[in-house]
Structures are given as structure tokens and as C-alpha cells.
Amino acid sequence: MGAGIEPIGVVEGGRTEVVDDEWGDVEATIVLDGSVLEPDAAQRLEEFSHIEVVYLFHLVEAGAVVRGARRPRGNPEWPEVGILAQRAKARPNRIGVSRCELVGVDGLTLRVRGLDAVDGTPVLDVKPYMVEFAPRGPVVQPEWASDLMRNYW
Amino acid sequence: MGAGIEPIGVVEGGRTEVVDDEWGDVEATIVLDGSVLEPDAAQRLEEFSHIEVVYLFHLVEAGAVVRGARRPRGNPEWPEVGILAQRAKARPNRIGVSRCELVGVDGLTLRVRGLDAVDGTPVLDVKPYMVEFAPRGPVVQPEWASDLMRNYW
Numbered sequence: 655m656g657a658g659i660e661p662i663g664v665v666e667g668g669r670t671e672v673v674d675d676e677w678g679d680v681e682a683t684i685v686l687d688g689s690v691l692e693p694d695a696a697q698r699l700e701e702f703s704h705i706e707v708v709y710l711f712h713l714v715e716a717g718a719v720v721r722g723a724r725r726p727r728g729n730p731e732w733p734e735v736g737i738l739a740q741r742a743k744a745r746p747n748r749i750g751v752s753r754c755e756l757v758g759v760d761g762l763t764l765r766v767r768g769l770d771a772v773d774g775t776p777v778l779d780v781k782p783y784m785v786e787f788a789p790r791g792p793v794v795q796p797e798w799a800s801d802l803m804r805n806y807w
Numbered sequence: 808m809g810a811g812i813e814p815i816g817v818v819e820g821g822r823t824e825v826v827d828d829e830w831g832d833v834e835a836t837i838v839l840d841g842s843v844l845e846p847d848a849a850q851r852l853e854e855f856s857h858i859e860v861v862y863l864f865h866l867v868e869a870g871a872v873v874r875g876a877r878r879p880r881g882n883p884e885w886p887e888v889g890i891l892a893q894r895a896k897a898r899p900n901r902i903g904v905s906r907c908e909l910v911g912v913d914g915l916t917l918r919v920r921g922l923d924a925v926d927g928t929p930v931l932d933v934k935p936y937m938v939e940f941a942p943r944g945p946v947v948q949p950e951w952a953s954d955l956m957r958n959y960w
Binding site: 658659660662678686690691692693694695696697698699701702703704706708716721722723733734735736737738739740741745746747749751752753754755768778779780781782783784785786787788789790791792793794795796799800803806807 | 813831844846848850851852854855856857859869875876886887889891892893894898899900902904905906907908921931932933936938940941942944953959
């Protein structure tokens with residue numbers, strides 16, 4: 655079964671090279687595709703401060719996808735963890751999900767800050783972030799994950 | 808360009824009917840596909856309390872997808888908002904993203920609580936939830952969204 659998923663837009667601007675860290679201040683534009691969406695597809699989106707973006711890690715080649723376990727970023731100080739227990743790019747389906755600040759909306763053009771996706775990234779979905787969609791209950795995570803995220807934003 | 812996205816697993820159990828609200832206590836199992844993933848793909852995932860699940864709203868027919876604006880849940884008290892400014896199922900690419908509690912892991916079988924996806928839902932990705940992936944800065948959302956979410960979990 656194919657999921658029949660196609661991009662609805664593209665990230666323009668921001669970084670052109672894949673870098674691990676310091677994404678927090680990067681500004682970019684999501685240009686939504688007017689041949690897939692109607693002009694009012696993002697109507698009133700500006701009433702939300704943050705959006706959730708689903709995108710494709712399109713620079714990862716099919717042959718590079720990891721389907722088992724490996725050390726995050728190849729760091730020998732961190733344990734071998736399954737690809738689904740980390741957020742690495744080289745994952746099955748190569749889907750990225752992250753939250754960023756919505757700076758402005760002009761029709762089908764969204765200005766964002768802190769989106770960890772390079773120039774040219776295909777966008778699969780944009781959703782408004784609602785506080786109720788945060789995890790319910792206290793969040794626990796292993797130490798390696800906190801270490802890895804230290805300079806991410 | 809096709810994104811070449813295929814399910815990596817399926818939701819089993821939980822609800823069999825699509826219901827808008829009260830998902831918080833629903834327990835279900837994500838059965839990952841051993842023909843797509845290696846046996847250690849979820850290794851050490853149990854060290855995280857919550858996961859982020861990317862899935863397909865597979866019961867929405869292609870012809871029902873909304874590409875412009877509409878009132879959320881058809882509620883006349885709420886404004887007309889673009890499909891990308893709401894989290895409705897009938898959206899381009901029909902991709903759902905939500906956070907749920909991870910109750911247990913047994914190889915490629917994940918036990919979850921509070922996943923808003925019905926029995927039979929194709930799963931496209933599973934990611935560990937890390938606190939650093941929460942939105943940075945205070946979250947603002949319109950009143951209709953808070954109203955809609957009142958009984959969701």
C-alpha cells in the first residue's frame with residue numbers, strides 16, 4: 655500500500671547546509687503550493703504563535719536509511735539505540751516533525767523561526783500547535799538525549 | 808515527486824470507531840512491521856515516557872480532503888479557518904501527529920495510552936519525545952481551539 659503522500663510546499667531560505675546544532679534563530683519561509691492548496695488554506699493560522707511542521711529529510715539517500723540500532727550521531731559516549739528511539743534523519747520514511755515559531759502569514763507564504771529544516775526541504779503538512787497537544791504527565795528521557803539536545807536550538 | 812512513504816506498523820486495539828473526544832485513557836498497541844524494521848529498531852525506547860506518533864488518517868477518502876477553509880467540526884460558533892490552521896483529519900496528505908504515553912515495549916510491539924488513532928491505523932513513524940522539542944517561548948492560540956480541545960483527552 656502506498657500512502658500517496660506528496661509535498662504541499664517547500665522550505666525556502668534559512669540554512670543551505672545540514673548542520674546538527676543551533677537552529678533556534680534560523681529564519682526561513684514555507685512556500686505552500688497553490689496547485690495543491692486553495693488560497694485560504696492557511697486562513698487565520700496567524701492566530702497561533704507556533705506551528706508543527708511535518709517534512710521530508712530529502713537529502714538522505716534511500717540506501718542510508720537505518721532500520722535497526724546505532725549510536726546517535728555516532729558518538730561512542732552514547733548507547734546503541736534503535737532508530738525509532740532517536741530522532742535521526744536516516745530513519746524509515748525520512749519524516750521530520752518539529753515545532754517552530756510562526757512569525758507571519760501572507761496567503762500561502764509562512765514566515766518561521768527555529769525550523770530545523772534546510773532550504774529546499776519538502777513540506778508534507780503544517781498544523782497549528784495547541785497547548786493541549788503537549789504530552790500529558792511528566793516527561794522522562796535518558797541522559798544521552800538531554801546531552802544531544804544541549805546546543806540544538 | 809512521490810515521497811515513497813509506506814507504513815512501518817499499525818495500531819491494534821483501542822477504539823474501532825472514529826470519535827472526536829475523550830482519547831486520554833484509550834490504550835492500544837503499535838505493532839511495528841518486522842519486514843520493514845530490524846528487531847532492535849525500538850531498542851531502549853522504553854527509557855522515554857512519551858512518544859510522538861506520525862500516522863495516516865486512512866479512513867478519510869481522497870475525495871473528502873479539504874484544501875481550503877471550513878469551520879472546525881462544522882461548528883457554527885467557530886470561525887472559518889484554513890485546513891492548515893486546524894488539526895482536522897480531512898487534510899491534504901491525511902497525516903496525523905500526536906504525543907502519547909509509552910506504557911511498555913516488547914521488541915517491535917509498543918503499548919501506548921492516549922493515542923488518538925483508531926484500530927487499524929497505519930503508522931508512518933515513531934519518535935521519542937524530548938522536552939527540548941516542545942515549542943520555545945509562550946504559546947498563543949485562539950479561543951476556538953481551546954474550546955475544541957476541552958474534552959479531547
